[in-house]
Amino acid sequence: MTTPVMASGAMLRLDGVSAGYAGFQALFDVSLEVKSGESVAVIGPNGAGKTTLLRSISKLIGVTSGEILMEGRSLREVPAHEVIARGIAQVPEGRRLFARLSVEENLKMGAFLPAARPRHAERLKFVYSLFPRLEERHTQIAGTLSSGEQQMCAIGRALMSGPKLLLLDEPSAGLAPVVVQSIFELVKRICAEGYTVLIVEQNIRQVLKVVDRAYLLETGRIKSSGRSAELLASDQIRKAYLGI
């Protein structure tokens, strides 16, 4: 797979993005970038605007000001259903599988793009090699999977489009502690496979062990950023979020 790298080196770039819902602004002047091959987290407390951030990158909500660039090209005029064709796949919050479709049919929906269909079989094999559990359960109705398996299926579904950039929205939310551990192992493997990943998490300690860099988002504003190890060591993060 060839991933064109822009002169700036940024695959995804947000420039002063503000966004929100009717009568409520959730993001204020957010700027960040994700370089090709990098794994980046946006961390912050509940309600900081992390999900809104991913939703605005996927164009599920409109941006009121600022610019979102994917490989140097603006997403301004791109409708939501064409964002994935630009190479951005999102694993939504709460997994959002099609509960009454089988595992295999959920994965098939990930390959819905006409450009993805010829490579369906090849990518299915890849997803099954990452998550052998999904292959064992390929005919099972997705709603009956355990929550950890559902998260695998949701990640697998996003990978079926062959994305350049994978957006993960709170992959550990609503999972038992023991499952959370394994989900972060999965995320680590996805990063190791060379995917560019932007992950949004409130489980700060765990996610900082997995990603290269992170941004701290509080009440809709980027408050600090840096390499994961630096942030883990910083007083700001330690006091407010790690309880040390």
Next chain:
Amino acid sequence: MQLFDIFLLESVLNGLLLGGLLALLSLGLNLVFGVIDVIWICYAELIMIGMYAIYYFYVVFGWPLLLAMAAGVLLVAAAGVVLHQFVIRPVLAAEPINQLLVTGGVLFFLQAAATLAFGIEFKNIGVTFPPIVIGEISFSMPRLIAFGVALAGMLAVYLFLTRTYMGTAIRAISQDRAIMPLMGVNPDRIFIITSALGGALAGLASCLLVLQYDIHPAIGLSFGPITFLICVMGGLGNMAGGFIAAFIFAQFISVGGFFLAIEWGYVIAFLFFIAVMFWRPQGIWGNK
């Protein structure tokens, strides 16, 4: 075999044939409801339009019958798209009662328009088939054709919904509309395709009905309510439920009619429907 038993067997078999047709009718309505969440109250009036179209193409314009029928299917499919774009789309976010009223309005509009355009006299395409006699039982050929074509049509829809990307998306969108764009699916496009498919199924039904019934502006009333009841009984939007309910309903009509009079068959079937509604208001296989 006793004469009584043969007639009973004949009504059971006729009920089976009727069930196939009713199952086809309910499939289109269920499909549209399952995906778009709007009930096409005017569904049977689309069938009426298809029947008139076939009549005009075949009898008035003199086209070959199969060509006239194919054109009829396409025309009703197009009517389904027009219905969606101009009537349903503006009320997609409205209260369900408003959606019912607006499609109900289309029902009366189409009935009145057909009366104005075609008059109230009954029309018939004048195609007749000899009955098929097996032993002491006789079947009407159009009913047999209707059964076979309805089953083939439903099989085609089933394969489309389960084997193709578009069909899978149609089933998926009824489960989670909001995240479809993340799959690269444009929900508006899915709605148009579903409306065209619902219309095509109504068109196929008109091909089968036109072989058995006279055409008149109120013909929709003979099928509309019963189709709706079957869908409700099977669980609105549940295509498999509607399929089974159609066959149960048809048996009540056919066998009930055998023991009493034909008209009583419908009365018994409706009584059964009312009983089901007390027992399971969401339909036998409904899940809400």
